[in-house]
Amino acid sequence: ALPDLEEELVDRFGDLPEAVQNLLAVAKVKLMAGSLKVKKISLLSGQLRLLFGLEHTLTGEVLVEASRRYKNYIKFNNTEDGFEVKLKLSRVKHSNSGLFLLSQLEKLVKVLGGSC
Numbered sequence: 001a002l003p004d005l006e007e008e009l010v011d012r013f014g015d016l017p018e019a020v021q022n023l024l025a026v027a028k029v030k031l032m033a034g035s036l037k038v039k040k041i042s043l044l045s046g047q048l049r050l051l052f053g054l055e056h057t058l059t060g061e062v063l064v065e066a067s068r069r070y071k072n073y074i075k076f077n078n079t080e081d082g083f084e085v086k087l088k089l090s091r092v093k094h095s096n097s098g099l100f101l102l103s104q105l106e107k108l109v110k111v112l113g114g115s116c
Contacts, residue, residue: 002027002028018099022098022099025103029105032109032113033050035113036113037052037053038056039051039053039081039082043101046088046089047086047087048086048089048104048105049084049085049086050108050109051081051084052082052085056083058083059114062111062113065111065114066085066108066112070108073087073088073089074086085112087108089104
């Protein structure tokens with residue numbers, strides 16, 4: 001439904017401002033992350049952190065694929081609260097941009113969801 005909403009907004013109002021693009025990207029990532037049982041997403045000193053609930057559905061195959069794709073930039077950890085995935089962001093000129101961070105988060109969630 002989000003692609004349809006975005007298309008409708010563009011049809012009615014033209015090019016979308018960055019704030020609206022961010023809002024749509026956040027909604028998309030939240031839907032994807034929710035289906036993977038992600039409890040919390042945070043940005044900590046150059047790292048994206050996803051905390052999965054104890055009932056997460058991550059498989060060994062998915063974690064191996066994520067390790068392969070992100071090499072030394074990804075870490076996994078069991079915590080009291082669930083399973084933690086941390087992705088160190090490379091130092092890119094636009095790494096503080098909202099859309100850049102959301103795109104990196106979306107890619108990570110797709111990999112962890114097994115769809116990449």
